[in-house]
Amino acid sequence: MPSGQGEQAPQGRRDEGDDTSAGTPSSASSGSPATSGSPTISSADDAQSPTGSGSSAPRRGFLPDDEEGPVFEEKPFRTPARSAVTPTTPVPPPPADAQGSANPAPDSPTEDASSSAASPAVALEGSDPDATFRRPAGEAQTHRSRRQRSWRSEEPAATRASSEQSAPEKEAASRRNGSDGDELVVDRSPFRHWWTWAVVAVLLGAIVFVAVSRLGGRTPVAGPTASSAGGSTVTPIPQTSLMDVKDAASIDANAQWRVDNTVSQVPSDATDGVSCIVRDTGHPNPVSTWQRTFSTTTKTSTAALHRVDGYADEATAKTAYKVEAASLASCDSVPTHIVSASSFTGLGDESVSLTIAYQGAKTQYRTVVLARFGREIQAVDAANYDTPIAAENAGKAMAGAASRSCDLVGGTCPASVSAKNTVPPVAGDAGWPVTSDFPRITPDQGEWRQTAEANVSSKGTQCEGLTLATAAGPSERRQRTYLLYQDSSAPQGFGVDQLRFRFSDAKGSAAFTKKIGDSIAGCAKSLKTAKISNGKTFTGIGEGNVAISGRSFIVTQDTGSGQSAIYQVAVASAGDKAVYLLANVSTSYRFTDDDWSQLTVRAAQRATQIR
Template identity: 55%
Template structure:
């Protein structure tokens, strides 16, 4: 390596002819320049504190060891390295180049205290011999002291120990086929991600689990899915700001049935698992809302054992003909799969849909870096939260006229409903509830609906379940006996219903049809229900007519759904 002049003085670099561990004529080992490379970090000899160097005076610091200054201290002269010539016996043929740096034979330099300065001394060279003479037996001020034992420093051993531990951890992690726990995982670039193969899709034999009595066939298979494709997974809206899949496959199936049974299977592979998680969260939220007209949420299911996360929803498209669709959405590592099974007569069972997609999910799970399917279990659950937790969403309310109607919801507000006049309490001010709110849902775009038709949902909160049960019983009993206290009222269609909310909360309630004589031959007709779940009471009221009303089953299902949603309130 060439030596170039520098403004920073060189620490005493030993001659190449001197090997580490070499001894002087008197047997003393040489010291390396490492002993003075970090003067502030090296501890003083045992029994000594930090002290001024023996060659240092109050006038200024002593000259640095290992540096032979010029007469002019302001000028730096480059040092010249010379290579000693060696004779055939391996010994140098010239004078010992380190002789000037060694103490006289028989004299061992005493330990020096460490100096704190890091600049060249300002003491003229002519004055230095006098200072050196004041210290008999000490090394020359211009002497380069070489310490060849850097491992004596404790911090060196500490660094070595840390490196050894890191190497062992990495080695063990590799042997266990895991990423090193000390480092962050590396996100693969799109070019390094293996595209999902076509066999990630279901086969006709696998999709037949949706209906084992039907004969199934593949209609088409796509590797590029247009953004405006009419074949899409129901309820899942793919926003433009969602990450683009690295690869996609889609396959449609039809069955030989009279009820137009069919299925659509889609598989999307993303750059990494984090991206797939983000997309899955968005798609699951879109599925939970399912707010595309004319969908009605029929039921929901919890799916376990099918990849890393999964959910299922069954909806009804309320057109001229009711079409049921069961959707299963699952994420396996960086892959998202969805199946949409449809039938025009009865809903496809969510268990059958999950079973049909399991084989395809198992084939691609390792390539996708996800959890492979195990024992898949499907159980009924409350539909996932959406919109405002605790309240019905528009997809919970059914249409009353086939292929017509669109529900819209107002924001929750204070209670303003007058009720049916049969409740026996003033809903807006009755004592007992700690809190009360109302949310109104209005139906538009249905030419058969009466003016201002809608549903009022009232929710009352109590301090305990006993208070809620007493309040609900008071309202229910008053409505049931209303015709005895009001001669203008008629109560019919009294029914009881039960259900299960979040975390197994038990739901119980009653529903009625109340008709009031409004005079002049006019009638005011109401469908109402009152239910309890825990410390909450839900009261529903719809201003129907004798010819335009919910079916009894539809009204009971809506009453249960309202109570189910109440268990999701935060």
């Protein structure tokens, strides 16, 4: 369009997505200077801009400055066919004319050298923050097919700046409102500098170094790691440390074994736990646990349970083993009766076995083997009706599994496993039987309780040939009574009196028990109201392989009027100790001879556990 009156200024920038018909060009001030020269057309969609010597069309998107400062026209953005690139050499704004309008900076690619020389190449301080990144004047201009959209293009183009705005503030306002299409798009992210990435890499390296250092250079032997209570890492016990059906065959080679269940967590209130072992609040927590149950189709319902606990270290495992062994030793849950105990050779660092009888309507025997291998504790509970499982067989079944994990847990690996009978571990008050040492008389009935230890007050059967409370010989004599409750078949006040004597040596103990035994055996000759029956002898082994020797009898005393008093009595020596037991029984309610003899041996064994 020819220059002169009615010349139109370029259209303002439009945001993408706006309706292109929303805005119309604004008329320039009639005072704008006329220009001459051939116009350069940017595209068919752009308005024609007059060019001439020493001047050029105003930059696209701006109106010529007036006295109050630059005026921005808010128009919808329209992508041009091309965009001119302004030379990187900063150009100061031309001096304002008498009417306050300024000559636009040259922008035409056809501008000659004279027009370039007319514009001093001197940058005003703060006039263009991007001057460093612009292309030097005189180089060939390149064009982008599409204008780079500003990250804030969805906001209005600009607002009218006040006359008080400084040049830097005007430039900052222009940058906040988006690119005008004539400026290079510059990445101002802090990550554009190479040294920023170098700092990030150093920080990441430091974090990795600290993490590796805190691990202390530990290398696990195998498997994943688990955190202990102290925050250190340990290797969990693998599932392969459990018995399999081949190992279970050592319990009973004639049974067809199968795995019923395998779990890695056992609740504290689980019903299928190891017999007699109670884990209370004082029990150390394992870092890993495995438990597996087995069953068979035998007539005696042979079954087994195997549990493996791994601890953070050997010291913690020792503490846990001590707690569990003490719980196993007392085994005071009703209706438990401790039948026997065994010790092992070739089975771990520590091991013990206890055979118990659940005296319900039908007696079920449980053989429990407890062993420690380094920081691992294993327990086998083998069950069977009618007869107990041999402790050695249960120990060999455990050994098969323990051999697969003993190296991992730092324990003594199983060797040739063998077992022998021994005294049950100390429980309760040392020197005295615990209530679980006493068998039930009526199946599925009865609970034993004990009284406090006291001085000897028992009168005996009147057949002992001496006064138990004052006879010469013992250096110490004590008594405790055990009473049976919750058995309707028992005589009134049924119970057992146990007397314990200490002597200066084993000879004194043996002489004392022999005198009592001989007197009872011949009581019918010296006391016409007495009748002696069921005389038995028995032996046993106490703590420290102390020999136990004893005798038992049933003494019936005629009290007149067709009434009689019946007693089961026994006496035994064990080193420098002697024990005497008396129970007030009836013709239909009493211990079997074997149970009575075994109870007396147990009392003598307990007596050998004190020094």
